[in-house]
Amino acid sequence: MKYQTPKGTRDFLPEEMGLRRGVINTLVSMYGIYGFKEWDGPAFEYLDTLVGKSGESIANEIYTFKDKGGRNLGLRFELTTSLARIIAGNPQLKKPLRLFNIGKVWRYEQPQAGRFREFLQADTDIVGSTSMLCEVELLTMAAAALKKLKVSDSTILLNNRKILEAQLRSVNIKDDRKAGALRALDKLAKIGIGGVKREFESQGIPMEQFEELMKWVDIDGNNQLKLDRVGRLLTNDKVGMEGVEELRQITNLLTESSLGMPIQINFSLVRGLDYYTGPIYEIRSINQKELGSFAGGGRYDQLIQTLSGQATSAVGISFGIERLIEIIKKRKGYSDIISPMEVFIGYPNQDALPVAFIAAKMFREAGITTEIDLTGRSLGKQLAYASAINAKYSFIVFSAEEQKLKEMASQKEETMDVASAISEIVKKK
């Protein structure tokens, strides 16, 4: 146990962390370009705040403790609860608000492949607008971020809670069976039609209802056709028709060509038994289906109201960074999102150190990533180290009068001073 992390948690060594930082920086920069502003909250909340909203099933997964005043606290298990608390507690904030946060969350789950007790979430939310343009903005931004990370071999799946509910109504599934039916439907991609059927059976839902429902889910064709057909079936269900109209607005603006990736209406998408009230969506990898979805979200127009009493619409999308990183690791040449080491500065003896140190300062002031030898080992060993860390260049300081720039890949070297080396490197960037 001596050097171990607590069960279900991990250390990140520099190589792994370089990739994580690359992903985080890409997301933060894309969030910025789309006009989203950052918020942050504490790692723990009052237990009441966490449990009140989520109910008992999640309560078992919260790390709880007391502070010295005997207050019950818990580590946050998602970011949305804290965001909803902040919005409810700060009515002075002008809406609509575009917000993002990237932070760690904790859940007492059974650790398994790709599932940890401490993991990173990246959330973006728009608060205070009922416009479907919110959904459009979030999905466009997510697609742009994935393009930047070169994982565009993904599909956006889209559904609407209002349509799901209308479907359950139309096949006459009783109110007390609805949650069970949705939970079963949510597993379709994992357990197949046979599996869903068995779930319906075990919950005592009549088979005619199962078969009726599957006809809805199975509607084929492109997004417009799907919406047309469901629209015809739901003509008399006002809420259901609202859902159809919402998806029509979204898919009118979001085409495959505007996103750079497919968007598919999928009437079996449920997204757990969460707080969603309108459109819901997930992003799945096409070539790594086994990883499931790595991003998802939806509209939650009632969550903030349960905290504040004040009706406040909200819509969000969340990246599961851990899965996203798993996907990135499987693409070739992913090191393009890791900051490279540009220059290693070597010197043959201590007499050259003051000049080498000034050279390092000049490279760095020019914004060039630079490392200087700290060991006083032989110049040969210094250069072997420069190769090992994949430095693009070595700059060797023999004396105040003589310095050389060496390109590590080609092993080409040329005598030149710091200023010339800097302009050479900047030119080739």
Next chain:
Amino acid sequence: MKYQTPKGTRDFLPEEMGLRRGVINTLVSMYGIYGFKEWDGPAFEYLDTLVGKSGESIANEIYTFKDKGGRNLGLRFELTTSLARIIAGNPQLKKPLRLFNIGKVWRYEQPQAGRFREFLQADTDIVGSTSMLCEVELLTMAAAALKKLKVSDSTILLNNRKILEAQLRSVNIKDDRKAGALRALDKLAKIGIGGVKREFESQGIPMEQFEELMKWVDIDGNNQLKLDRVGRLLTNDKVGMEGVEELRQITNLLTESSLGMPIQINFSLVRGLDYYTGPIYEIRSINQKELGSFAGGGRYDQLIQTLSGQATSAVGISFGIERLIEIIKKRKGYSDIISPMEVFIGYPNQDALPVAFIAAKMFREAGITTEIDLTGRSLGKQLAYASAINAKYSFIVFSAEEQKLKEMASQKEETMDVASAISEIVKKK
């Protein structure tokens, strides 16, 4: 309590968080330029790991809890313990290692002005080199980061544990009184000479020893003179002379002109009763003395050994981000480190929305920070909002045929298409 954060913790709303993100990005970018690589560890550790190293005084400040397996855990109260555990547990990592981490830590302290129970630390460390060039690198990087943040009105104070110990030996303070004497001396800047004298009295240390010690502390003059005088007094103390030699190496390379800020040897600097074994340093604001130090660190050559049994030298510097931000907030025009909003896209009616949406996509693909109206409110209200969020430009989409770029400060507007607007904005950046 409904919307509150747990006692001693804070929410960060977008305006505040923009500044924090600006500071974090500046530090991360400067760490990168200096060749430091990021690591990360979990928010909590086994309680044994945390307490083992730090002893009882800190143990009272740790948030502790058990996991479901009954294991004793604690939220980390600093980053260095986790780093030492990682280094001890990963002997395969090639040294010297340049590492950094920016993360939250938690302490059960009495909340007071500028002191919180959850706060952010930014640590950089070099592991596996005894060279004083490590100290030189860390202090140069810290000064460069402060220059970038425009808080160069600071002083670096420098001392060495080896000299402090030699001083205590030379005035014959007994071993069991040393910790108390150092603790008293550490408060000199806060409580003055009279205060330190009273502390010595209350600890029963003879007054002759206090007066002897103060003569050392009081040595005046520039750094070279100070080292010369202390060197003469310590000639027969081998360890003390090592300390003098170490500071000589550091101050030979680090001059006021190379740092862009003063560096002062100060023989009363102690830095708590921590694990330091060699040079120690602090950075203090010149114009905001009341805030005390906002960065500090030193060499800790024995900490990793206590965990691994393997002698491993290490040296670090840590920024207290909370105090650093307090200092930045008091300088005029600090908004220069916050990312600005560049373009707001407005449109007079829903017919113009699809064109406006494509325009937004084009600005964003050009890397321009862009917000599009989500409300469908009147164009006048949209432009008032653009002013309120300090957007530099508005781009108004009347139709596919007619668009205008408006510079918000001058209210100057001109009819032009998206491509022209992008090149206009990029040109003026």
